[in-house]
Amino acid sequence: MTEFKGRAIVTYGRSLMAVVIAHSLSKQGIEVITCDSVGMTAASFSRFTEGNFVHADQADDPRRYLADMVAHVRELKPDDDRPYILIPTFRDGKFLSEHRAKFEGLITLAAADFTSIDQVDPKQHLVETLKPLDIAAPKTFTPTNAEEVKAAVAELTMPALIKAVDEVGGRGIEFFQDKDKLLKRAIERVAKENPPPLLQQAATGEDYCLGVLYENGELRAHMAYHNLQNMPSEGGAGAMRETIDDAPFIRAANTLMKAVGWNGIAEIDFMWSGNPDDEPVIIEVNPRFWAGLFQSVESGVDFPWLLYHLFAYGTVPEASEAVVGTKTRIPVAWAAGAIKQALSAEVDTEGAKQSVRQMIDHVEKGELKSAFASLKTAFGKATNLDEAIALLRVQSRNAKNAKSELMLSEDPMTSLGIFFILSSLARHGKLPPEVTD
Structure with a gap:
């Protein structure tokens, strides 16, 4: 039996970030348990994790999410004095930091203090924090109504952009070369979005x-x-x-x-x-x-x-x-390979094979949204999905003893984390935003 030097709970198990964290800590003799609001995630299949659990979705029900996290943290607390650390992987870090007191005496939260985070996130707070500091930043406005939008646009030179204050990965950003188009779109978005987006001079480079x-x-x-x-x-x-x-x-x-x-x-x-x-x-x-x-x-x-x-x-x-x-x-091709193997001849997937072939073709062309649409169709046609999932779990356990040259190929079953999409469909009735936006 492995003697671990500490235990860590790592959130957002669907992401490759969580897999990287698990790999890093496992090498140091730390027991890693991952979690997410969906069940079949990249980290849950990883040979570098010792367990995983499912909690409520923070965005849909923050109160229940917090209660779930506290309950699981309490249940998994080691009996001895080994370090016990909660590591937020993604956007949940700010929320957990705000509610740090809920975890005191149970686990140590590895996140910056909420007062520090709130000065740089969301984006309009960073704008205010930067003003007295000697740091180069683009000219930025935070209008709240049409008149303020007009005043801001008058001071901007093109190109400029509209930027959502609380999005990631480039979502919510629109670039403009024409002031009239910028003005019209900015008025629309400021009236519709809460909190309103920023208007910002496009930085060069x-x-x-x-x-x-x-x-x-x-x-x-x-x-x-x-x-x-x-x-x-x-x-x-x-x-x-x-x-x-x-x-x-x-x-x-x-x-x-x-x-x-x-x-x-x-x-x-x-x-x-x-x-x-x-x-x-x-x-x-x-x-x-x-x-x-x-x-x-x-x-x-x-x-x-x-x-x-x-x-x-x-x-x-x-x-x-x-x-x-x-x-x-990013190893996109591995995801395609995982799906292809999962819907193999070992399970009854006759009706899904054509959709799988279409999905592989879309992935190879870089057409990810179309690929996941084909994936949804494939799973809808598969007639023995429970058997497929059970097979994946067996393969995952067997892969814990596998070894190869590269970090992620050394942990090949993480590519099966693509099935978090299926969990999302089952729990929420829609594809997750990570693959549709």
């Missing part, structure tokens, strides 16, 4: 992401990467990345994070021309792990372990320098 870990406002670990390819192409999340020298971004990051007393991890987005004479412009702060976490760890900066150590022991061990030039990409 390209997008750069800085991952950081601070200990009470002092920088302890850092690395930066550049998105070589985005999905969608304009303003979306990175699909191919490369690690770069992060020196141009450190001064601004330190100025901001010291001002808000940051304690934990974060990701800071910059726009920069790449010219050493130009100052990078800060765009937003994500108070959580980031989609490029795999890139960070592959570059040599093990943020999950460093974060765990900070909250388990109160200090951050010396971090490695990032290896500049490291490149990674």
Whole structure:
């Protein structure tokens, strides 16, 4: 029986971020349990996790979500004094930090204080926090009615953009070259959205992401990467990345994070021309792990372990320098392979085979929305889905003893996390926003 040095609960198990965190902590002898509002997730199939549980969806029922989390945390609390850490993976970090008191005496929450987070997130709070600081930022307005929109547009030069204050991965961003079109659309969105979106001068240059870990406002670990390819192409999340020298971004990051007393991890987005004479412009702060976490760890900066150590022991061990030039990409093809294997001849899926072939074709062409539409059709036609899921569970247990060369191929069953989509369909009657937006 494995003797674990500590236990961690990792949220948002559907994501590759959770798999990266589980892999990192497992290597250090930490027992990892993951959770999500859906049952069949990437992390639940991982050979680096020891269990998982399902909780209410935070967005749909925050009160029940909090009650579920407290109940599971209490149930899973170790009998001894080993470190017991709750690691939020995605947007739940701010909510859990706000309700940190609910977990006192049960588990240690590895997230920055709510007062610090609230100064940088949502985006309109960051705008106010940056005003007295010596940090380059784009001209930004926070209009609440049509008259304020007109005044803001009059001061902006093109290109400019409308940006939702509480979205991720490039969602809610619209770019404009024409003032009249910007004005019309901004009035529409400000009247409709709550909270209203920002109006912002478009910064020149390209997008750069800085991952950081601070200990009470002092920088302890850092690395930066550049998105070589985005999905969608304009303003979306990175699909191919490369690690770069992060020196141009450190001064601004330190100025901001010291001002808000940051304690934990974060990701800071910059726009920069790449010219050493130009100052990078800060765009937003994500108070959580980031989609490029795999890139960070592959570059040599093990943020999950460093974060765990900070909250388990109160200090951050010396971090490695990032290896500049490291490149990674999102393994979309593995998801297609997982579906193809799951709906194999071992189960009765005659009616689904054509839809599966269509899905594979869409994935190979990069047509992800069409691919998942075909996936939904395939599952609707499969006549023995329970047997398929049972088979996947058996394969997952067998894969715990498998070993291969690369981190994610070393944990091949995580690709079966695509089935969180099926769980979402069963529980909520719709595809999750991660694959439809």
